[in-house]
Amino acid sequence: MDFKHDILPLKNIIFRTALRIILNREEAEDIVQDTLMKLWEKRNELDKVDNLEAFALTMARNLAIDRKEKGDNQLVSFDDQVHDRPDEGLGGTDSSLMHQETTSFIADIINALPEKQRTVLQLRDIEGKSYKEIANVLSISESDVKVTLFRARNEMKEKILQKKSLFL
Amino acid sequence: MDYKYIEQLIESYFSCTTTLQEEQILRSFFSQEDVPGHLAQYADLFNYETGAKAETLGEDFDERMMAQIEATELKPMQAKAHIVKLTTRHIAPFFKAAAVVAMALTIGRAAEHAIGEQETEENSHVVAVDPYIKSSDVRQAIHVKDVSQAEMKATNDSIINLTREDEIQ
Structure with missing residues (x-):
């Protein structure tokens, strides 16, 4: 080793x-x-x-x-820190500012989820791990992983649609 | 262009029936510039997922981490220092033993002294009872008593000196 x-x-x-x-x-x-x-x-x-x-x-x-x-x-908070990253401000155009704003909107939704949902979402959608691997990390069953992920993704969907309806 | 496939994948994504590969297809799709209007609402989500994986530790992390690892590799030296300490602890019983010996000697001498005294008393008793006893005998008895006391003191002094020496050592 x-x-x-x-x-x-x-x-x-x-x-x-x-x-x-x-x-x-x-x-x-x-x-x-x-x-x-x-x-x-x-x-x-x-x-x-x-x-x-x-x-x-x-x-x-x-x-x-x-x-x-x-x-x-x-x-x-998480996004205060994350969005201090220098590379994100590099564009400086309106579109990159817009992007930063919406990206932090997504980060806010994820980070407001319960810890278990956050971690499952992180491991699946950001790290690209299989259900089996995630189950192993969290010491839960694969079906529990799926249920947790389902809740997390649907909370995101709901918030995204809510925001869209606010802007229309 | 037909987006049915992508729409289907999005639906599957939210019902958690997509494979890892299909999820990667979604992220790749949304990373392109021209995403049709009706799907644009999900662009931020998938682009966030792509971007969040680029989150890494600072460049100086490795250096600090390696320094910490090397610091623990030095621990065996600290263990050696412990062994030295243990040796001091090893010596301690000898001091105790010396003290015990000193005490035994003192008590032994004291007992001898007490017996000697008793004997002297008996002698003096004899003196009282027997008027014909020689005075030299009495003197001798007193002499013996004096000698044993002097001896006792000398032994005590040497024991004290010995103990002190041990302590100094």
């Missing part, structure tokens, strides 16, 4: 998943560090793990949920 080769490459998927739960970049980064550190400490036992990525994500999710519960009075 080599840290740089086997563990470090998991950093970004862990980061995005943790960020989706804790909704704060700095804390998500701390969680990535803690998770990678723990994996490294357990490197001798990892041979028995058949899906290292799912194992790492489960670990990160638990850490993120714990932290979220401890400091839920966080005022810095």
Whole structure:
């Protein structure tokens, strides 16, 4: 087991998943560090793990949920942080501004969902994971994953249609 | 252009019957510039999904992470420091043993002394009872008592010195 080769490459998927739960970049980064550190400490036992990525994500999710519960009075929100990204403001045209606004509208809907729905949506629609993998990460059944995803996607649809009707 | 296929995929997407591949087709479709008006409302959703995957950690993360990993690799040195500490703890019982020996010696001497005193008392008793006893005998008895006291003090002093030396060590 080599840290740089086997563990470090998991950093970004862990980061995005943790960020989706804790909704704060700095804390998500701390969680990535803690998770990678723990994996490294357990490197001798990892041979028995058949899906290292799912194992790492489960670990990160638990850490993120714990932290979220401890400091839920966080005022810095996910999209404040995410949309501080310099590359998003690069266009500077009206259309890119519009895009930024609507993108944050989607982010707002997702981030207002319950944690389980947020995480399932993140793993399926952003990370492109199978139901089986997601079930593994969350330690729930595949049908539970499907039901959760169904609720999340339909909440999004409803909000999108609501917004459309407001603008018409 | 016919968008029936895409419309169908969108419907399947919301009923969670699309495959991962079909979901990728939707994201690719919406990433193009000219999305027909009636589907445009979903463009933001699928484009957000595409964009959110580009979210990554800063470039300095690896450096910090590797520094943390290397810091833990140094831990065996700290373990060595612990072993030194353990050695000090190993010596401690010897101090205790020395103290016990010192106490045993002291008590032993004290007991001997007490017995000696008793003997002297008996002797003096004899003196009182027997008026014919030689005075040199009495002197001798007193001498023995004095000697044993002097001896006792010397031993005590050397025990104290020994214990001190141990403590200094």
